[in-house]
Amino acid sequence: xxxxxxxxxxxxxxxxxxxxxxxxxxxxxxxxxxxxxxxxxxxxxxxxxxxxxxxxxxxxxxxxxxxxxxxxxxxxxxxxxxxxxxxxxxxxxxxxxxxxxxxxxxxxxxxxxxxxxxxxxxxxxxxxxxxxxxxxxxxxxxxxxxxxxxxxxxxxxxxxxxxxxxxxxxxxxxxxxxxxxxxxxxxxxxxxxxxxxxxxxxxxxxxxxxxxxxxxxxxxxxxxxxxxxxxxxxxxxxxxxxxxxxxxxxxxxxxxxxxxxxxxxxxxxxxxxxxxxxxxxxxxxxxxxxxxxxxxxxx
Amino acid sequence: xxxxxxxxxxxxxxxxxxxxxxxxxxxxxxxxxxxxxxxxxxxxxxxxxxxxxxxxxxxxxxxxxxxxxxxxxxxxxxxxxxxxxxxxxxxxxxxxxxxxxxxxxxxxxxxxxxxxxxxxxxxxxxxxxxxxxxxxxxxxxxxxxxxxxxxxxxxxxxxxxxxxxxxxxxxxxxxxxxxxxxxxxxxxxxxxxxxxxxxxxxxxxxxxxxxxxxxxxxxxxxxxxxxxxxxxxxxxxxxxxxxxxxxxxxxxxxxxxxxxxxxxxxxxxxxxxxxxxxxxxxxxxxxxxxxxxxxxxxxxxxxxxxxxxxxxxxxxxxxxxxxxxxxxxxxxxxxxxxxxxxxxxxxxxxxxxxxxxxxxxxxxxxxxxxxxxxxxxxxxxxxxxxxxxxxxxxxxxxxxxxxxxxxxxxxxxxxxxxxxxxxxxxxxxxxxxxxxxxxxxxxxxxxxxxxxxxxxxxxxxxxxxxxxxxxxxxxxxxxxxxxxxxxxxxxxxxxxxxxxxxxxxxxxxxxxxxxxxxxxxxxxxxxxxxxxxxxxxxxxxxxxxxxxxxxxxxxxxxxxxxxxxxxxxxxxxxxxxxxx
Numbered sequence: 001x002x003x004x005x006x007x008x009x010x011x012x013x014x015x016x017x018x019x020x021x022x023x024x025x026x027x028x029x030x031x032x033x034x035x036x037x038x039x040x041x042x043x044x045x046x047x048x049x050x051x052x053x054x055x056x057x058x059x060x061x062x063x064x065x066x067x068x069x070x071x072x073x074x075x076x077x078x079x080x081x082x083x084x085x086x087x088x089x090x091x092x093x094x095x096x097x098x099x100x101x102x103x104x105x106x107x108x109x110x111x112x113x114x115x116x117x118x119x120x121x122x123x124x125x126x127x128x129x130x131x132x133x134x135x136x137x138x139x140x141x142x143x144x145x146x147x148x149x150x151x152x153x154x155x156x157x158x159x160x161x162x163x164x165x166x167x168x169x170x171x172x173x174x175x176x177x178x179x180x181x182x183x184x185x186x187x188x189x190x191x192x193x194x195x196x197x198x199x200x201x202x203x204x205x206x207x208x209x210x211x212x213x214x215x216x217x218x219x220x221x222x223x224x225x226x227x228x229x230x231x232x233x234x235x236x237x238x239x240x241x242x243x244x245x246x247x248x249x250x251x252x253x254x255x256x257x258x259x260x261x262x263x264x265x266x267x268x269x270x271x272x273x274x275x276x277x278x279x280x281x282x283x284x285x286x287x288x289x290x291x292x293x294x295x296x297x298x299x
Numbered sequence: 300x301x302x303x304x305x306x307x308x309x310x311x312x313x314x315x316x317x318x319x320x321x322x323x324x325x326x327x328x329x330x331x332x333x334x335x336x337x338x339x340x341x342x343x344x345x346x347x348x349x350x351x352x353x354x355x356x357x358x359x360x361x362x363x364x365x366x367x368x369x370x371x372x373x374x375x376x377x378x379x380x381x382x383x384x385x386x387x388x389x390x391x392x393x394x395x396x397x398x399x400x401x402x403x404x405x406x407x408x409x410x411x412x413x414x415x416x417x418x419x420x421x422x423x424x425x426x427x428x429x430x431x432x433x434x435x436x437x438x439x440x441x442x443x444x445x446x447x448x449x450x451x452x453x454x455x456x457x458x459x460x461x462x463x464x465x466x467x468x469x470x471x472x473x474x475x476x477x478x479x480x481x482x483x484x485x486x487x488x489x490x491x492x493x494x495x496x497x498x499x500x501x502x503x504x505x506x507x508x509x510x511x512x513x514x515x516x517x518x519x520x521x522x523x524x525x526x527x528x529x530x531x532x533x534x535x536x537x538x539x540x541x542x543x544x545x546x547x548x549x550x551x552x553x554x555x556x557x558x559x560x561x562x563x564x565x566x567x568x569x570x571x572x573x574x575x576x577x578x579x580x581x582x583x584x585x586x587x588x589x590x591x592x593x594x595x596x597x598x599x600x601x602x603x604x605x606x607x608x609x610x611x612x613x614x615x616x617x618x619x620x621x622x623x624x625x626x627x628x629x630x631x632x633x634x635x636x637x638x639x640x641x642x643x644x645x646x647x648x649x650x651x652x653x654x655x656x657x658x659x660x661x662x663x664x665x666x667x668x669x670x671x672x673x674x675x676x677x678x679x680x681x682x683x684x685x686x687x688x689x690x691x692x693x694x695x696x697x698x699x700x701x702x703x704x705x706x707x708x709x710x711x712x713x714x715x716x717x718x719x720x721x722x723x724x725x726x727x728x729x730x731x732x733x734x735x736x737x738x739x740x741x742x743x744x745x746x747x748x749x750x751x752x753x754x755x756x757x758x759x760x761x762x763x764x765x766x767x768x769x770x771x772x773x774x775x776x777x778x779x780x781x782x783x784x785x786x787x788x789x790x791x792x793x794x795x796x797x798x799x800x801x802x803x804x805x806x807x808x809x810x811x812x813x814x815x816x817x818x819x820x821x822x823x824x825x826x827x828x829x830x831x832x833x834x835x836x837x838x839x840x841x842x843x844x845x846x847x848x849x850x851x852x853x854x855x856x857x858x859x860x861x862x863x864x865x866x867x868x869x870x871x872x873x874x875x876x877x878x879x
Contacts, residue, residue, distance in 0.1 A: 078394050142738040142745065148389050155473040156387040158416045158466060161313065173739040183384055185313045215308070246386045269477065272386050280738075280746070 008034045009094050011113055013105030014041035014056070016048045019289040020104045021055045023129040026292060027101055028063070030127075036066040036094065038087070040109060044074030048283065072109070075277050081112055081150050088116035095121040103129045107251055107258045108275040111149055114262055118299035125296050128256050130226075132288030134170075134197050142279035143174050146181045146250070152265055154272030156246040161185035163245035165238060165271075167223060167231075167261065168192070169252030170202045174276050176211035182248055187218040188238050192225055192253050203253060225254030226293070232260040239268050247271040256293060263297065304700075305601035306692035311350035312382050312517075316363045321600040323355045324592040329573055330356070333545055334376050336511050338534045340566075341547040343575030344803055346686025349547035352575070353515040354380055356545075358421040374425070376511050378545070379417035383526075384518040387413065387469070391523065392476045393483075399525065401483050403559050405476075406525040408487035411494045412469050414514055419462045422501070431506040432457050439500050447493070461497070490533055498541050512542045520552035532558040534569050550576075550807065551800045576683055576806055590678045590688050602709065612695070614673030615715035621657050629653040651839060655774040658767055658835045671722040671830050672715035679836040680722065682806055682826045691827075695721045726830040729804075737802055744798045751854040752799050758853035759824060759845075760832050762860040766843070767834060770862075775835055778808075778842040780821040781850065788851035795854055796822070804828075810842075 008031035012024060028034050037060050041049060060067045070087050072080045088095070098117050102110045117124050148154070164184035166175055168191055179187060189208055192199050205220055212218065221238050223231035239247060249264070249271055251257040265273055311319065332339055333356045343349045354360055357380040361373050393405035422428050432439075436457045443449060449464045472484050488494070501507050516530060534544050535558050548554060556564045566572055594608040604611070626649055633648035661669050681688035695713045698721055703710070733756060737749040744752075759779065767774050781789070799805035806823045826836040845860060852858040 081395060141736070143740070143742070145742045148386065148391065150392050150395060151477050153390040153392065153473075153477065154386055155470060155477070156385065156390075158387075158413065158469055159420070162386060171739075177740060181384075182386075182389075183312060216313070248386055272389075 004030050005033060006031075007097050008099045009036045009038060009091070009097050010034050010099050010101060011038045011040070011105075012056070012101045013103070013109060014039050014049045014053055015104035016045070016052060016283065017104055017131070017286050019129045019131055019286065020049075021052045021059070022289040023101055023103045023127070023292075024056055024059065026129060026289070027099070027127055028059075028065075031099055034063075034065055034099075035097075036068060036091075038068045038070065038091070040070045040072060040084075040105065040113075042072050042074050045281075075144060075279075077108065077147060077150070080109065084109070084112050085116055088113070088120070092120040095124075098124045100124055100126045101129075102126055102255055102258065106275075106277075107255070108149060108277070110258055111152065111262055111273060111275075114297060115151060118297075121299070123296050123298045125294065126259060128259075128293045130254075130290040130293070131286035132290045134286050135282050135284040137284065138282055139170055139285055140278035140281045141171075141173075143171075143177050144277040144279065146178055146274050146276045148248070149273040149275060152269075152273040154246065154248070155270040156272075157270075160244065160246045163188065163242045163247050165190060165235075165242070165247060165249040166208075167225075167235075167249075167251045167253055167257040168203055168208050169254075171252065171278075172207045172211050174252055174278075175208045177276060178250055178274070179212045179216055184216055184245075184248070186242065186245060187212065187216045188242065189218065189220040190223040190231070190235065190238070190257075191220055192257075193222045194224070194226075196226070223257065223260075225256040225260070226291075230256040230260040230295075232263055235260055235264045236267070239264060239271060248274050250274040250276065252276075259295065259297065266299075303601055304693055304696050305597040306689045306696055308346070308686050308689045308693065311348075311354055312384075314354075316360050319351065319354055319360055320364055322593070322597060323351050324589055324596065325355065326352075326589065329575075332571060332573055333378070333513070336376075336513075336539050336543050338539065338543050338570035339545040340553070340570050340572045341545060341575060342550045342553065342572060343547075344549050344551065344684065344800065344806065346684045346803065347575045348685045349575060350382075350517050351685075353378075353517050353545065353547055356513070357515055359424065362421075362424050374507060374510050376513055377418070377421055378513040378515050379414055379421055380515045380517060381410070381413050381417060382517045384521050387473075388522065388526070390473070390476070393525070394523070395482055400559075402525045403529055404487045404489065405484060406523075407489050407529045408472065408484065410526070410529060411488040411490065412465055412472070414494060415461065415488075415497060416465050416469075418497070418501075418512065419458050419465070422507070423458055423462070425506070427506060428458065429456055431504050435500075435504055443497070443500065490536075495541065502541065511540070514542060514544050516544060516546045519546045519548040519554055522554065524555070527554040528557055528559045530554075531556060531564050532560070534564050535562060544570075546570075549801075550574075551797055574809075576808065586681075586683045587675075587678050590681065590685075591674075593685065593688070594674070594692070604709070604711065606711070608674040608677075611712050612672070612674040612677060612692075612718060613712055613715060614675070615670035615719070618670045618672060618715070622654065625657040625660075626653040628656060651772070652774070654835050654837060655767060658833065659774075662764075662768060662833050669830070669833055670715060670719050671836075672718040676718075676722070676836065679838070680826045680830075682823060684803070684806070687803075687825070687827065691718075691721050691725050694725060722827075722830050726827050729825065729827045730831055733804065737798060741798055741802055748795060748798060752795050752802075752804070754857045755795060755850060755854035756799070756804065756824060756828065758857065758860050759850075760828055760834065762843070762845075762862060763829075763834055764832055766862065773839065773841040773843070775837070775839040776841040776843050777826070777829070777834070777836075777838040778821050778823045779845050780819055780842050781847050782844045783846045783848065786847045789847040792847055792851045792854065 010027055057067055070083060072083060095117050098121060100113060162182055162184045163186040164178060164182050165188045166178055168175060168189055191205050192203055221234055223234045225231055249261055251261045265271055329352060341349050356378045358377040387409055393402040396402050439457045440455055440460055449460055475484050476482055498512060502510060530544060564570060591608050598604040598606055598611060629649045629652045630645060633645040637644040677688060677691060695718055698717050699710050699713055733753045736746060737752055738744045738746045763777050796805060804825050807820050810819050810821055821842050829836045849860045853860050
């Protein structure tokens with residue numbers, strides 16, 4: 001039986017973005033035997049997300065798809081971890097059919113889901129819908145303090161210095177914040193290749209280097225989130241070069257790098273995964289829906 | 300071949316021991332505290348030199364300081380440097396435990412592991428250590444090995460065995476916490492169960508019988524509540540003959556003083572505070588002298604250049620000549636007012652007004668033509684923070700290198716016009732940072748607060764500019780204190796000031812109020828704000844008293860801060876030099 005013909009349990013992060021609901025329609029067209037949608041949403045942005053929530057619920061109701069909602073709290077990683085852990089345990093029998101739509105899921109939540117789903121099933125499918133375009137304005141601001149992901153905080157060795165790997169995005173202030181917070185001995189910047197979404201301008205190496213000038217020894221490498229492996233090869237190469245360090249790694253930029261970083265962590269559990277929350281996201285964050293990417297993560 | 304920029308300001312933890320010894324200037328006022336058995340809180344904002352100070356006082360660095368002829372006195376106080384800003388201390392899985400007590404046990408376990416590791420590494424540096432331990436190896440290994448299951452082979456050395464075992468413990472702990480169903484690590488170590496017994500054992504060895512261990516805990520402001528309570532409990536421990544805690548933290552996020560049992564630690568009784576932010580920072584102050592030594596040493600060690608900072612950063616001749624001219628103008632004026640009978644009044648008058656007249660004259664022209672330059676100017680602009688001193692120096696050196704022609708023959712000074720350009724650029728960059736919004740970089744700062752802080756600072760600087768241009772008695776005052784703090788506005792204002800401090804846009808000092816002799820906090824803007832507005836970073840020993848509600852109105856509604864041009868209802872206070 002083709003994957004797409006199997007009954008599916010679809011995990012979605014609720015968002016106001018168009019591609020949240022449009023993505024569900026694409027997902028359902030592909031996984032045409034979806035039986036349940038697990039909708040993760042955040043009380044902090046519930047007003048903004050309300051329209052999409054209603055659309056999703058109505059859409060599912062018409063098609064006899066059960067909607068299970070998981071209410072989370074903004075910036076409360078302890079509450080969110082425990083809530084997701086409990087929710088996943090409750091549906092552990094259904095996880096053989098799990099499909100994770102990471103499009104509008106915050107990275108920390110996506111990783112938390114992956115860990116918990118991985119306890120009960122050997123693999124999970126993932127989907128990502130890129131937008132038609134991003135806003136020309138700011139995308140997110142007011143970054144919070146970086147934090148290590150529970151259970152993925154690595155295995156540090158005493159006497160080793162810290163190296164920071166940042167897969168960069170449009171916001172160089174997050175790069176600055178990470179460097180200031182961890183004060184690494186060495187910084188490796190993973191820069192997305194290409195000019196899609198004006199990446200070559202908005203996510204240029206020079207922008208990120210400017211904010212850390214004189215503060216830390218650094219290198220950079222190219223990464224292509226939209227390639228088949230989402231840059232896993234480049235990532236593993238840099239990790240190998242940084243064997244003499246305790247590594248902390250963070251994914252900003254194209255969402256698909258959360259997949260490559262997670263896979264990298266699976267084979268390099270000594271590396272810590274890190275997340276920097278943002279308090280504000282631009283209401284005009286993105287428009288429409290673009291290309292869809294699919295894959296499988298093995299546990 | 301290009302020379303290395305001697306003014307790099309890499310985080311102190313990332314310097315080699317050699318670099319640290321090359322850069323660091325010892326301050327004997329602090330050394331006697333840090334070498335004592337007292338618990339110390341070392342306070343200073345980012346860039347004030349906390350880590351450098353702790354590292355310098357660590358045994359590892361002291362022992363490798365080749366200037367020391369006799370290492371035996373080093374064993375009286377063995378400082379072990381523990382950076383708290385590491386991935387190990389950032390691990391927070393124990394927050395998932397529902398039991399605070401268990402969370403504190405794990406927090407303490409990480410501290411103990413890190414400290415034991417550093418103790419072993421430090422003692423292993425001592426050439427005679429292995430020999431000294433030899434008579435005790437078997438006995439110690441049997442005693443501790445039995446309780447903690449430390450494997451040992453015949454001919455095992457105690458220090459090596461513990462070091463390897465600790466390495467295994469740190470791995471096992473993390474593996475367990477990352478993977479096991481039950482996060483709690485049952486075999487956690489504590490001060491009482493392992494660290495103190497280990498220290499007591501070490502002190503049985505004659506070579507170490509008088510050794511006191513100082514735990515130099517760095518970046519304590521990054522620790523969470525469980526970690527802080529554990530350290531506070533150690534600080535509260537009655538007997539400090541064997542160990543003490545020296546804790547470096549920022550002022551703004553200074554940790555709470557509560558222990559794991561709900562008690563509290565008290566300044567004076569349990570710990571002493573050292574404030575690294577020097578109160579006065581002209582070139583003749585303590586900080587000025589420190590700045591001179593820092594610049595000189597870096598130029599000598601890295602560029603092999605033996606030169607006075609004034610020669611490497613010469614003041615513009617035009618500026619020097621102008622200041623002399625206005626000194627004479629002020630002197631003539633003073634004589635006409637006071638006559639010749641009171642030389643002190645003449646001197647005071649010249650001090651107060653000569654530079655003010657110069658800057659007033661410059662302010663009349665639309666372009667900012669003040670030729671900001673000179674070592675003394677750099678000291679003023681630093682606002683007493685080492686990192687702020689090095690920042691413009693770094694960019695100045697970079698600018699000269701990039702303009703240098705081939706073959707590169709080194710740099711012997713930075714031309715005044717380059718200094719001015721860089722100073723104005725760095726001043727503009729600081730304003731830009733504020734205008735871009737602090738909410739982008741400071742956790743907990745909203746966009747609205749970012750805007751209010753911009754308005755607040757803008758209006759304070761505008762006030763200083765107005766005073767410079769028009770004020771009769773204290774035209775160059777650029778520090779302020781806040782009056783009427785009982786007003787409701789103060790509570791809202793203090794949060795903005797806290798964020799501004801965290802961003803190193805504002806610093807605080809403690810002085811004595813002239814009115815009632817009580818301790819008073821006064822505020823100093825990062826002086827790098829001033830060049831863009833044509834102000835004099837040199838300032839004078841006076842502070843402006845501003846009402847809380849006026850500052851709040853400036854922040855919230857962008858209202859100008861009112862002041863009077865004379866001495867009546869804007870009370871200034873003269874700040875007594877050499878208070879500390």
